[in-house]
Amino acid sequence: MTTLIMPSNHNSIKTRFTYRFARSLKKLNKNRPASQSMKETYRRYHMIRVASYASMASAVGPKRAWSRAVLWKIRNRTLHRTLMKKSRIHALRTRKVSGNPNDLRKLVPGGEGMDFSRLLNETAHYIKCLRTQVQIMKNIVDHCSN
Amino acid sequence: MLRCAQSTTSSPEKYAVMGMDMSVLERQRTVLQRLYQQQQQQQQQHSWQPQEANMNPMFHQNMSNLQPAKYDQCLDEINLPSFAIYGREQQQRIGFACPELTSASHSAVSNNSSMTKHDHQISSSAFKREGTVSNSTRKRKAEFDAEEDCKDKGTEREAGEVQSEITVKTDRETSTNNSSKESIQKPDYIHVRARRGQATDSHSLAERARREKISKKMKYLQDLVPGCNKVTGKAGMLDEIINYVQSLQKQVEFLSMKLATLNPRLDFSIDDFFAKEIPAYIASFPTQLQDTNPTNLQYNPLQQGAISCGVDIAMNPSQMLPQKEGSSSVPTTEVFHDSSSGHQAQMLPTWDSEWQNLFSVGFH
Numbered sequence: 001m002t003t004l005i006m007p008s009n010h011n012s013i014k015t016r017f018t019y020r021f022a023r024s025l026k027k028l029n030k031n032r033p034a035s036q037s038m039k040e041t042y043r044r045y046h047m048i049r050v051a052s053y054a055s056m057a058s059a060v061g062p063k064r065a066w067s068r069a070v071l072w073k074i075r076n077r078t079l080h081r082t083l084m085k086k087s088r089i090h091a092l093r094t095r096k097v098s099g100n101p102n103d104l105r106k107l108v109p110g111g112e113g114m115d116f117s118r119l120l121n122e123t124a125h126y127i128k129c130l131r132t133q134v135q136i137m138k139n140i141v142d143h144c145s146n
Numbered sequence: 147m148l149r150c151a152q153s154t155t156s157s158p159e160k161y162a163v164m165g166m167d168m169s170v171l172e173r174q175r176t177v178l179q180r181l182y183q184q185q186q187q188q189q190q191q192h193s194w195q196p197q198e199a200n201m202n203p204m205f206h207q208n209m210s211n212l213q214p215a216k217y218d219q220c221l222d223e224i225n226l227p228s229f230a231i232y233g234r235e236q237q238q239r240i241g242f243a244c245p246e247l248t249s250a251s252h253s254a255v256s257n258n259s260s261m262t263k264h265d266h267q268i269s270s271s272a273f274k275r276e277g278t279v280s281n282s283t284r285k286r287k288a289e290f291d292a293e294e295d296c297k298d299k300g301t302e303r304e305a306g307e308v309q310s311e312i313t314v315k316t317d318r319e320t321s322t323n324n325s326s327k328e329s330i331q332k333p334d335y336i337h338v339r340a341r342r343g344q345a346t347d348s349h350s351l352a353e354r355a356r357r358e359k360i361s362k363k364m365k366y367l368q369d370l371v372p373g374c375n376k377v378t379g380k381a382g383m384l385d386e387i388i389n390y391v392q393s394l395q396k397q398v399e400f401l402s403m404k405l406a407t408l409n410p411r412l413d414f415s416i417d418d419f420f421a422k423e424i425p426a427y428i429a430s431f432p433t434q435l436q437d438t439n440p441t442n443l444q445y446n447p448l449q450q451g452a453i454s455c456g457v458d459i460a461m462n463p464s465q466m467l468p469q470k471e472g473s474s475s476v477p478t479t480e481v482f483h484d485s486s487s488g489h490q491a492q493m494l495p496t497w498d499s500e501w502q503n504l505f506s507v508g509f510h
Contacts, residue, residue: 052401104391120364
């Protein structure tokens with residue numbers, strides 16, 4: 001049934017994101033173990049976060065540089081796992097904001113090799129997509145908690 | 147020079163009369179003949195140069211100026227060292243032959259010395275010529291570049307004039323055909339005009355265009371990021387943008403954490419979501435048709451919803467216009483979802499309110 005519905009709403013990023021994210025959540029829940037340890041929740045959190053980013057990027061498609069970067073990062077996750085951990089620790093330590101465009105480059109995925117005007121363009125689109133992502137996730141959380 | 151010239155002209159006769167060692171003399175003769183030929187070539191070249199310059203002064207000026215210089219350089223590079231080597235060899239050989247030929251050795255040595263002098267003179271004159279030629283070519287190149295610049299500027303001015311003429315025409319006639327023509331004639335490059343007092347270099351023009359582009363995008367981002375309107379300055383705006391992106395990413399982290407902790411109920415709710423998503427999409431499908439052509443209103447049973455949808459569309463273009471620069475897909479989704487939520491509220495009263503709000507909450 002769902003596959004029949006998809007093409008009618010093919011244009012909207014929001015529906016595609018919702019569909020993909022819900023599907024991935026379902027898949028994650030299927031594989032959910034019975035134990036509810038702290039480590040397990042953290043692992044689940046990480047997986048859900050990655051799933052949300054991946055579904056957003058795949059909903060946007062390969063037109064945008066940031067979505068391409070996100071998808072590439074997720075696909076080559078195993079290669080970059082240690083690097084990502086290190087960078088995350090580093091980012092947590094030095095999360096001090098100054099008006100440097102290089103900080104924005106680090107925040108927007110795939111922004112390292114762009115010129116400044118294109119970086120701004122990608123940032124605008126990324127902000128929009130993040131907004132919709134946050135909104136939909138919030139709605140899902142609200143629905144689930146009630 | 148005089149003595150040298152005498153030696154060059156009378157040397158074969160001298161040697162023939164004196165009856166010296168013929169091998170050495172023959173070598174010297176050949177060397178002198180080569181020297182003579184070289185002189186003649188140089189003279190010929192110098193005679194060629196003005197002719198060529200006169201033949202095609204407009205078109206191949208630069209080329210004709212460059213060619214003799216190249217010839218001279220080539221000759222100097224190739225011939226002069228070889229001659230110098232010949233001279234040295236001859237000196238050595240004559241030096242070896244000197245004890246046998248005491249009477250002729252002086253003349254031979256003097257000949258050799260004159261030859262070497264001749265070499266030096268030729269080389270120095272050649273260098274002088276080369277220097278003058280290169281200087282002249284440099285000057286002419288500079289002139290040529292200046293002319294090219296002038297021509298470019300002239301063409302730019304002409305293009306500007308043409309554009310202004312076109313705009314004047316369109317203003318006068320105000321027809322659709324002319325505007326389409328103008329759009330066709332519009333060039334691919336960005337046309338930048340310098341105001342009074344601004345630099346007209348290509349670099350500064352490009353830099354100015356880039357800055358304008360960046361400021362336009364910053365303005366757009368300023369509209370997008372809340373609380374960014376009050377901040378002035380590029381650094382402050384970048385600060386705000388970075389903060390906003392970080393906060394959004396943190397929100398995503400937080401929400402995914404919440405979802406991870408909420409897992410026991412999630413299973414059923416997602417099943418519910420999949421079950422109830424379908425009628426929502428089906429209900430929202432005709433509204434999409436109405437977005438494209440409003441004549442379908444009568445075929446649709448959901449006329450009230452359609453009217454509300456039309457209101458949404460009428461309201462939204464003001465929001466859509468600035469957003470079209472960044473992405474064309476996001477504003478359309480918002481329109482679509484606003485309309486679909488209205489439909490769901492009317493058509494499906496049994497619809498789960500939360501899943502209905504999943505799309506409609508928090509739009510602007």
